[in-house]
Amino acid sequence: MSYLVLARKWRPRSFDTLIGQDHVVRALTHALSSGRLHHAWLFTGTRGVGKTTLSRILAKSLNCAQGVTATPCGHCQACTEIDAGRYVDYIELDAASNRGVDEMTQLLEQAVYAPSSGRYKVYMIDEVHMLTGHAFNAMLKTLEEPPEHVKFILATTDPQKIPVTVLSRCLQFNLKQMTVPAIVDHLKYVLDQESIPADTQGLRLIAQAAAGSMRDALSLTDQAISFSAGNLTAAAVGEMLGTLDQHHLVSLLQALAAADAPGVLAVADDLAARGLSFQAALADLAVLLSRVAIAQRLGHAQADDPWAGEVQALAGTLTPDDVQLFYAVAVHSRQELALAPDEYAGFVMACLRMLALLPPDRVPPVRLDAPPAAQAAPASRPDAVTAGAAPQPVPAAASKAAVISETLSTTVPAPAPAAVPVAVTPAASAVAVSIDSSSSRAGDGIPAWEDAAPSAPAASAPAPMASAQDPVVADAAVVPDVPTGPIVAGPAVPPDDTVAATEDWTADIPDLPDDFEPAASADAVTMDDEVLSGAVTGLRDSSAAGARETPDPADLTPAGWPALAASLPITGTAQELALNSEWLAGNEHQIRLRVAIHTLTEGVAHDRLRTVLSEHFGRVLRLEVEYGTTGDDTAYAVDQAERGRRQQAAEDAVAQDDVVQALVGTFAARVVPGSVRPAAV
CATH class of the missing domain: 3.30.300.150 (DNA polymerase III, tau subunit, domain V)
Structure with missing residues (x-):
């Protein structure tokens, strides 16, 4: 005997064995018991929810040898032949292959004849929405006033495509999708009858994959039995379905809660290595987050949740705001995944977006190693040096103000016989320094800064040494002016942009005699501690003023x-x-x-x-x-108003132009309407 698949072998044969459609069963049972029988029923719902099964049970109830009853016997000729699909007075018609007006006309011509052996002639038209408009129009009259011995049962998965003239002639029943617990319970019963061991978690995976369809669930169960050699474990079913293990999602949420970017990337790499779908991963992540949100609101995880312990732990680790944030990003990122270069990149960017939207105090600062070339070039003040000493490097862990204060105080000491002061020209009397406190160097947390060049470079000052870590920032804060005047200082250091950071260019400065005294000058000045303190204070104020706040x-x-x-x-x-x-x-x-x-x-x-x-x-x-x-x-209205204003200004300017007026007056010229265009902004 050939094998009969579970979906056909365990098809319900009576109303009391039908799963998940209690509202339809109640209405049909009451109608059959009271004798208030309509002549046309319409069953709607997705695939595998029982539309064809209900039509067969209803046909048996109408033609059972016991009479019209809600509990057909299942043993008489009508019941057995309807179950076998060979009852002559029960006609199942597939509208997908018989959708034209000719087929419908032929069917209706046979409807006038009395049934051969049954009480009623029952026409079951499956996927009725596939009929053409002419076919629908051809059946309207018969559907409204059929012969007493004719009953129509229509079934469809898309009731929106059925004309309202047909809907108004039928009793419509919307069949619901099966719930996961209902599918699991039915699968347990079926497998117990088949003597096949099964794991509850494995059956739950099958029920979730069936998406509300009992037929799909039974078909997947057949496949799982073959795949697992008759032992339906959660691991075997998950491997067959290619579903995501919940351990990965729990690890991912734990890494997100701890703002652990390496941990997030490790989970993404593991999913990629296993060849799992990132689209499904985002969907399962959203489902898990919804369970966490429910646990936070109720105070405990749901009792039937197999991952109740992990869900309860995540509910205590994540804040409600974090859960809602992660859920929103996961749901919207599924739509954007098709636009990503590949699914891996889209999934990783979705996870990093979750981290980026966390409050700043929750995310630890990222430290990146500086490139070797940048590490080899010390950042120093090029406009002030001490004779015989190399430029002082900038301390890596110091703040911006402390760096400049230390650099200036160590490189511009008080006049001493052995020191060579820097020649300061009037054009270089103010030092412009720029600070951007909202950005920081990657790796060491130092604000990005660079000294802006003076308006006229001093003849004796070396050129600033470029650094890859010091981007130029606008809006410089200017240190208060220092009285200017030349200081005789011996040979000046020529500015040379090619001087390397490690070159000791002070070696060429000759030693001065012990009795050397700077030339007296009314404009001569030294940079004392008060001036330096003012410079550092200005830099701190600039840094504080440049801080950026999150908009509200x-x-x-x-x-x-x-x-x-x-x-x-x-x-x-x-x-x-x-x-x-x-x-x-x-x-x-x-x-x-x-x-x-x-x-x-x-x-x-x-x-x-x-x-x-x-x-x-x-x-x-x-x-x-x-x-x-x-x-x-609105932005559009504002833009249109601005365009209109600029257009009118352009037309007025053309009309008042001397050349245009001369052309109009001399040659009777005219400005072509619509040819004036304002200049591009």
């Missing part, structure tokens, strides 16, 4: 929203939503906008703009977009 949505006004909307790094429909929206309100938790285009109020554009705004404000925000009339406070 509550501080944004409707007038400031257009500029922010135009500067956001988005494209497509999300950009259209930002440019055409009007600011209503904002606080630390949510932002409210109004837009006059209804299609932009939800969907991908809404989700993308929410993500970008959360990244801009440094916190997870809710975005509410309402539909309504907008004013002149």
Whole structure:
């Protein structure tokens, strides 16, 4: 005898064995018991939820030898032949292959004849939404007023494609997807009857993969039995399905909670080595985060969760804000994964985005090793040196102000017979120093800085030595002016951009006699401690003034929203939503906008703009977009007003131009309408 697959062998034969459709069973049972039988039923739902099974049970209930009953016997000729698929008065028609008006006309012509052996002639049309419009129109009259011996059962997975004229003639029952516990319980019963051992966790994996379809669950069970040689363990089922082990996700969340970037990358590398789907990994991560959020709200993990211990531990480690942040990034990153160069890069960037959006005090500073070339070049003050001494290197662990204070105090001592003062020209009377306190050198935490060159370089000062670690920053803070005047100092050091950082260019300075005295001059001056203290204080004030704070949505006004909307790094429909929206309100938790285009109020554009705004404000925000009339406070309206103003200014300028007026007056020329364009900004 040939093998019969589990999905067919264990198909329900009566209403009481049907799983997960209690609402439909109750309605049909009451109708059959009371004799209030409709002439047409429509069953809708996804694949594998019981549409065909219900139609067969209903056909048996209508034609059972015991009479019209909610509990067919299952042993009479009608019941056995309907189960076997050979009952002459039960016609199953596949609308996908019989979708034309000719096939429908032929079927309806046979409907007028009385049933051969049964009580009712039952027509079951599967995937009825595949019928053509002419076929639907051909069956309308018969469907509305069929012969007394005819019953119609329609089934579809897409009821939206069925005309309302057909829907209004049927009783519609929406079949629900099976829940995971219901599928697991049914699989346990089936495997117990088949005498096949099974692990509950393995059955749960099958139920989750079935996505609400009992037929899919039974088919996967057949496959798992063959794959595991009759021993359905969680490991065997997971290997067969290629599903992600929850241990990886737990390790990933633990690394994210600890802001452990190497640990996050280790999990990503492990997933890549196993060839697992990063799309599925993000989906499973979102599911795990939802379970953690539920545990945080309830105070305990769900009792039926096989990973209750790990979920409870994560609920205590992660804050509710972290869970919501990670969940939002995981969900939105699934949509962006198709745009990534590859799935690995998209998954890694999603995880690093989670770390980047954490509060700064939660993320430890990253220390990168400096390149060898940069380490070999000491950073020193080129505009002040001590005779016979090499330039002093900048201490790696010192702050910016301390570095400059120490450098200046050690390289410009008080006049001494053995020291050679630096020649200072009037053009170099002020030292401009730039500090950017919002950026820091990678690796040592020192603010990035560089001394700006004076307006006219001194003839005796060496050229500044470039360093790969010292980017030039604008907005220099100028140290108070120092009285200027030349100081006779012997041979000056020629400026030479090619002087290497390690070259001892002070070796060429000749030794001076012990009785050397600087020439007296009314403009001669020395840089005393008071001047140096003022310089360091100015640098500290500049560093504090340059600090950048995270913007707050509550501080944004409707007038400031257009500029922010135009500067956001988005494209497509999300950009259209930002440019055409009007600011209503904002606080630390949510932002409210109004837009006059209804299609932009939800969907991908809404989700993308929410993500970008959360990244801009440094916190997870809710975005509410309402539909309504907008004013002149949208970025698009502001841009159009500016374009109109510039266009009018350009036309006025052309009309008042002397050359244009001369051409018009002399040659009766005219300006072609629409030809004037404002200059590009």
